[in-house]
Amino acid sequence: MSAKVQVQTTINNEPVEFLCEPRQSLLECLRDVVGLTGTKEGCGDGNCGSCTVKLGDRIVTSCLVLGVEANGESITTVEGLAHGNTLHPLQKAFLEHAALQCGICTPGFLIAADALLQKHPQPTEEQTRFWLANNLCRCTGYDKIIRAVQAAATEITTTKSNGAAQ
Amino acid sequence: MKAFDYAAPASLPEAVGLLASQPSARLLAGGTDLLVQLRSGRKEADVVIDVKKIPELNEITFSPETGLTVGAAVPCYRLTAHAAVQTHYPALVEVASWIGGTQIQGRASLGGNLCNSAPSADSIPLLIALGATALVAGPSGRRTIPVEEFCTAPGRNQLAPGELLVSLHIPAPAPHSGASYLRFIPRNEMDIAVVGAGASVTLTDGVITAARIALSSVAPTPLFVPAAGEALLNQAPTPAALEAAAQIAQEAASPISDMRGTAAYRRHLCAVMTRRALELAVARAQENN
Incomplete structure (x- = not known):
């Protein structure tokens, strides 16, 4: 076993330091070391997207990132989406549109969709489907997820424009 | 692990x-x-x-005179967002947005795609078509390898022990030139090419004065077919001329049968994808003044 390495990060806007072995993935570090179990492991080889987190300015599959690589980086996980007891508009839309059944893929979809809406506040269906192609769901058949993301996009844009008007 | x-x-x-x-x-x-x-x-x-903390491996630089240099570790999402790359190398933006999905593009690099040396690597045929070279550093100094000579077998390449890929260099696009990479996959995204074709074409007064064609997933390495490009020289880009080049590309291929397609199907696709890639490259060359 290699010596553990100290890693300094910012997770969901809070400074977090942890110790990990170089071989441990960021996913393992988040779940087993830091105790943030919202991020899920699916395939473990980058195909399914359930372990998606935001790392710096882009999303990644955290199973294909070493924990040590996150040193000095800022990370957003699904735990960072809600404000206290107020759900993020994407989380509300997923509930309202029944965009989940078993829920394993949901944290990854939420983080990926959040990054999409930050880049394209009003994405087309095609943009949404291509952006989310790295996230697999075996329950919903995707249509409900796409509708939820589009509803959340409208909600966020409307709230922002109302806020600007006041 | x-x-x-x-x-x-x-x-x-x-x-x-x-x-x-x-x-x-x-x-x-x-x-x-x-x-x-x-x-x-x-x-x-x-x-x-x-290698991501090494400045040279993390930089994108472009000049209209010398062209584009992409550090070996630059992730695809930075390449696709780069204004000069979008303007001068649209095919490169396309290929970088086809490798894996959004999350993979947040990490994966063209340099890694080349060093992994898969016969199906999407970026390599385009890099070959664009005339790219690989800058390599090692214990005995630096050397430059044309991308078409880089891969030697599935998963193997010319890197000697102790050597690493520093960057890829792509020449500045010539006036009236265009490039493309197209792949055949049974889905719309997140798939490995059954066959892929990269092409570049330069037109002078409506006549092809330079052309390069390379294929993926049809040989043990990404396959450069110089004869297909040479057959186009001094010809107008007519359907017959493009089809003749596509036939030469097809003849150069030595595909295998596997879960993604039979050898016969792949051979058929070689001609189809080469012709379509050439059509797109010609259209871009005609638009590019």
Whole structure:
């Protein structure tokens, strides 16, 4: 076993330091070391997207990132989406549109969709489907997820424009 | 995953020194191939050397005179967002947005795609068509390798022990030139090419004065077919001329049958994809003043 390495990060806007072995993935570090179990492991080889987190300015599959690589980086996980007891508009839309059944893929979809809406506040269906192609769901058949993301996009844009008007 | 040590050298000499002193080291850029291979046991490493802290491997530079230099570890999402790349190398933006999905593009690099040396690598036929060269550094200094000579077998390449890929250089696009890469996949995204074709074409007064064609997934390495490009020289880009070049590309291919398609199907696709890639490259050359 290699010596553990100290890693300094910012997770969901809070400074977090942890110790990990170089071989441990960021996913393992988040779940087993830091105790943030919202991020899920699916395939473990980058195909399914359930372990998606935001790392710096882009999303990644955290199973294909070493924990040590996150040193000095800022990370957003699904735990960072809600404000206290107020759900993020994407989380509300997923509930309202029944965009989940078993829920394993949901944290990854939420983080990926959040990054999409930050880049394209009003994405087309095609943009949404291509952006989310790295996230697999075996329950919903995707249509409900796409509708939820589009509803959340409208909600966020409307709230922002109302806020600007006041 | 078997235990290993981690090093993140901040300079190229440091990385070369470390690589030379550690025979079982593996280089980490985006990790989208390496970490899968380490976890599955297909590859082993005592030390993983993260090359992303080395400035030269992380830079994108463009000048209209000398062209584009892309550091070996630059992830696809930075390439697709780069204004000069969008303007001058639209085919490169396309290919970088087809490798994996959004999350993979947040990590994966063209340099990693080349060093992984898969016959199906999407970026390599386009790099060959664009006349790209690979800058390599090692214990005995630096050398430049044309991308079409880089891969030697599935998963193997010309990198000698102790050498690492620094950057890829693509010449500035000539006036009235265009390039493209098209792949055939049974889905719309997140798939491996059954056959892919990269093409570049330069027109002078409506006549083709330069053309390069390369294929993926039809040979043990990405396949450069110089004869297909040469057949187009001094010809107008007529359907017959493009089809003749496509036939030459098809004849050069030596595909295998596997889960993605039979050899016969792949041979058929070689001509189809080459013709379509040439049509797109010609259309771009005609638009590009």
